[in-house]
Amino acid sequence: MIPAQFDYEVAGSVDEAIGLLAEGGADAKLLAGGHSLLPLMKLRFAAPSLLVDIGKIADLRGVQTGGDSFTIGAATRHADLQERDDMGLIATAAKQIADQQVRNRGTIGGSLANGDAAADLPGVLLALEGSVVVRGADGERVIEAADLFQGYLTTAVAPGEVLTEVRIPALTDYGYGYEKFNRRSEDWAMVGVCALVKATDGVCEDVRIGLTHMASTPLRASAAEDALRGKPLTEENIEAAAALAAQGTSPLGDLNATPEYKSHLARVLTKRALTTASAA
Numbered sequence: 533m534i535p536a537q538f539d540y541e542v543a544g545s546v547d548e549a550i551g552l553l554a555e556g557g558a559d560a561k562l563l564a565g566g567h568s569l570l571p572l573m574k575l576r577f578a579a580p581s582l583l584v585d586i587g588k589i590a591d592l593r594g595v596q597t598g599g600d601s602f603t604i605g606a607a608t609r610h611a612d613l614q615e616r617d618d619m620g621l622i623a624t625a626a627k628q629i630a631d632q633q634v635r636n637r638g639t640i641g642g643s644l645a646n647g648d649a650a651a652d653l654p655g656v657l658l659a660l661e662g663s664v665v666v667r668g669a670d671g672e673r674v675i676e677a678a679d680l681f682q683g684y685l686t687t688a689v690a691p692g693e694v695l696t697e698v699r700i701p702a703l704t705d706y707g708y709g710y711e712k713f714n715r716r717s718e719d720w721a722m723v724g725v726c727a728l729v730k731a732t733d734g735v736c737e738d739v740r741i742g743l744t745h746m747a748s749t750p751l752r753a754s755a756a757e758d759a760l761r762g763k764p765l766t767e768e769n770i771e772a773a774a775a776l777a778a779q780g781t782s783p784l785g786d787l788n789a790t791p792e793y794k795s796h797l798a799r800v801l802t803k804r805a806l807t808t809a810s811a812a
C-alpha cells in the first residue's frame with residue numbers, strides 16, 4: 533500500500549502543467565483529485581516518476597452558464613456539481629458517485645480523462661453529446677464524447693495534454709432519469725443507465741440512453757433509442773424499447789455480476805430511467 537518513489541510539482545497554470553509534463557517525459561502524470569490515480573499507485577499498478585498537481589489552478593475550477601450550454605472547468609469537483617439544481621442529469625449522477633469524501637476530492641476532468649468503465653460521468657457525457665477541450669504543446673483541440681472513450685482506462689486525451697474544460701448542452705426541454713445499481717450505496721456501478729427524453733404531446737421526439745459498465749467504454753443503447761423515437765411514451769413502448777438495451781453491448785463478468793446479469797440489469801434500469809425521464 534506504499535507507492536513507488538515519485539517527484540511532485542505543483543503547477544500554477546495550465547501552460548506550466550504542460551511544460552512540466554513535457555520535461556517529465558513518458559512517466560509524468562497529472563494529479564487532480566487523486567482518487568483514481570493514488571489508489572493505483574498504492575497498489576503499484578501505476579508508478580509515475582513525476583506527479584504534476586493541477587488542483588490549485590483556479591482557472592480550471594467552476595461552471596460557466598451560457599444559456600443553452602454549460603462549460604465546466606476540468607478541476608471542478610463532484611461535490612460542486614452535485615449542488616447544481618440547474619444542471620439536471622449531471623448533478624444527479626454526481627450525487628451518486630461514491631461517498632461525500634470522494635466527491636469532495638474527485639474532479640470531472642479526472643473522471644473523464646481516466647475513462648473507467650464503471651465511472652458515472654462518462655456515460656452521462658456520452659448521452660448529453662457533450663465534448664471536452666484538451667490543451668498540449670501543439671495547441672488546443674475539442675474531442676466529442678463519442679470519440680473520447682477508446683477502451684478500458686484509455687481515452688483520446690494524449691500523454692502531455694491537459695483536459696481543461698467540459699462542454700455540455702443544457703437540454704432544458706428534455707426529461708432525465710439516472711439509475712445506478714450497486715451492492716452498497718457508495719459503490720461503483722455494477723451497471724448504470726442514464727436517459728434523456730424529449731416529448732411533444734406524449735410522443736417521444738428524441739431519446740438518448742447512456743450505459744455504464746456494459747463494455748470497456750460507456751455506450752449508447754442505440755437499438756432501444758431507435759425503438760422509442762417517434763412513438764407514444766406508453767408503458768408498453770418503454771418496456772419494448774428497454775428490452776433492447778443490452779443489444780450491441782459486451783459486459784465483462786466480475787466478482788459482482790455475470791455478463792447475463794449485467795444485461796438483465798441494463799434492461800431493468802433502462803425501463804426505470806426512461807419512465808422517470810418521460811414523466812418529467
Ligand SMILES: Cc1cc2nc3c(=O)[nH]c(=O)nc-3n(C[C@H](O)[C@H](O)[C@H](O)COP(=O)(O)OP(=O)(O)OC[C@H]3O[C@@H](n4cnc5c(N)ncnc54)[C@H](O)[C@@H]3O)c2cc1C
Binds near residue numbers: 568606637641651694
Ligand atoms: C473509494 C472510491 C470510490 C469511488 N467510487 C466511484 C463511483 O462510484 N463512481 C465514479 O464515477 N467514480 C468513483 N470513484 C472515482 C472518483 O470519482 C475519482 O475521483 C475520479 O474518477 C477521478 O478523478 P480525480 O480528480 O480523483 O482524478 P485523479 O485520480 O487525480 O486522476 C485520474 C487520471 O486522470 C488523469 N487526469 C486527471 N485530471 C486530468 C486532466 N485535467 N487532464 C488530463 N488528465 C487528467 C490523471 O493523470 C490520472 O491518470 C471512486 C474513488 C474512490 C477512491
